[in-house]
Amino acid sequence: MVVERFVMRRSWGTRFLWPMVRGTVFAEVADGHVRIDFGWLGGADIEIANVARLSRIRWPWWAGLGVRLGRSMAAFTTASGQAAGIDLIDAIQVRAPLRWWAQRVILSVEDVDHFLAVIARERGIVPDVSGEE
Numbered sequence: 001m002v003v004e005r006f007v008m009r010r011s012w013g014t015r016f017l018w019p020m021v022r023g024t025v026f027a028e029v030a031d032g033h034v035r036i037d038f039g040w041l042g043g044a045d046i047e048i049a050n051v052a053r054l055s056r057i058r059w060p061w062w063a064g065l066g067v068r069l070g071r072s073m074a075a076f077t078t079a080s081g082q083a084a085g086i087d088l089i090d091a092i093q094v095r096a097p098l099r100w101w102a103q104r105v106i107l108s109v110e111d112v113d114h115f116l117a118v119i120a121r122e123r124g125i126v127p128d129v130s131g132e133e
Helices: 014-021 112-123
Strands: 004-007 026-030 033-037 043-047 051-059 066-070 073-077 081-095 099-107
Touching: 004 112, 026 112, 043 073, 043 099, 051 112, 066 099, 073 081, 081 112
Parallel strands: 073 099
Antiparallel strands: 004 026, 026 033, 033 043, 043 081, 051 081, 066 073, 081 099
């Protein structure tokens, strides 16, 4: 089993998040799943077979950091700027820290392109990295 672990990007705002998550924030791709661990603030487990579309997006500074929820979306962000977008076929329950249904998950991982490429390879699809949404 090959496990690929991706760390979340650090920014000026992460110094406020790190005491709450104790430095344990990461995304891991293994065994047909993307596992997101955001410490006690939340997390998710996405089956790669449930991935409909992958994209690179731009997370705005005004949208905030940490776990963000809204309109069938869950974002696990530690920095503004480039982030990975995962659109799902079927909504999943994420922990944020309470349960929330999400059809789209956004992550601010360090190496967005490599993260998307690993999931795309596992899923057998092509990520949309031509431009940022």
